[in-house]
Amino acid sequence: MDYDKIYIVGSIALDDIETPDTSGSRLLGGSATYGSIFASAFTPVSIIGIVGDDFPQQGYDVFKKYDINTNNLEIAKGSTFSWGGKYHQDFNFRDTLFTNLGVFETYHPTIEFNNQENAILFLANIHPLLQQHAINQCPSEYFIAADTMNLWIDNNKKELINVLKHVNLLFINEEEATSLTGTNTVDDAANKLLEIGPDSIVIKRGSYGATYISKDTTCSVGICEGLSVVDPTGAGDAFAGGFLGSLIKNGPDIDIAIRYGTATAGLAISSLGAQNLDISINDIEQLKNTIK
Ligand code: AMP
Helix, strand or coil, X not given: CCCCEEEEECCCEEEEEECCCCEEEEEEECHHHHHHHHHCCCCCEEEEEEEECCCCHHHHXXXXXXXXXXXXXXXXXXXXXXXXXXXXXXXCCEEEEEEECHHHHHCCCCCCCCCCCCEEEEECCCCHHHHHHHHHHCCCCCEEEECCCHHHHHHCHHHHHHHHCCCCEEEEEHHHHHHHHXXXXXXXXXXXXXXXXXXXXXXXXXXXXXXXXXXXXXXXXCCXXXXXXXXXXXXXXXXXXXXXXHHHHHCCCHHHHHHHHHHHHHHHCCCCCCCCCCCCHHHHHHHHCCCC
């Protein structure tokens, strides 16, 4: 199947980030923001989400810079979703300091999808009920990919499992996969997830790379060489944006897609927040060539 574009629903956020070396507050972030920026290097993107009236002009400027379609971006009275994260010396672990849903709390959008297009719908990390709401409105031919996080696995597992029944491809990290399925190994977790619904899974393994698993294929890659990590926030969303963007631009070659995903994740972690990213397909290609 050929796809024309990607719709991305998820958080659009103002993040407070602390790392061992740096920190910042009210930085542009959010799962849909990171996913959209990186997918836009490959394909037309339409972002689906909501911001409050405190959302800075700089944020709108970023969407404009990457030509991200904002027809499905709602602006409401109230606070933009905000999140605080603190990374430890080992960047593979972080603590969530706070999560304020703000205008997301009452967000039930009517989404403008185009029935004439073959598109990918990416359900970036957000409440599973909102992911389900987007699934319910999207044309049945769309390819659906999803991501999630421990908060929803711990608090909204039933709703999340319902979402997974409609999903073609799931992005998930190792810990999330074992905790969602109640298993001890990644292989067992992957088998259980494939039974629930997705045809394929990408397991993100932090500084160890990523593995794609479907019923008949497995494909693993390591990480980009020579990168210094500034802020790991958004790596997972950037990975998904690059991977799915590549499926649209280059077709269903998983080895290529997983390498583009790894390269886009690498670029995301090289900068604090999303507002200072300055990415191009050339930068992505260069980084892709450093992957072992
Ligand atoms: P990642 O590092 O790929 O997990 O993505 C980090 C982004 O996810 C940050 O920019 C946050 O604003 C956003 N985020 C954190 N917690 C949540 C949540 N509960 N729902 C949606 N987005 C979130």
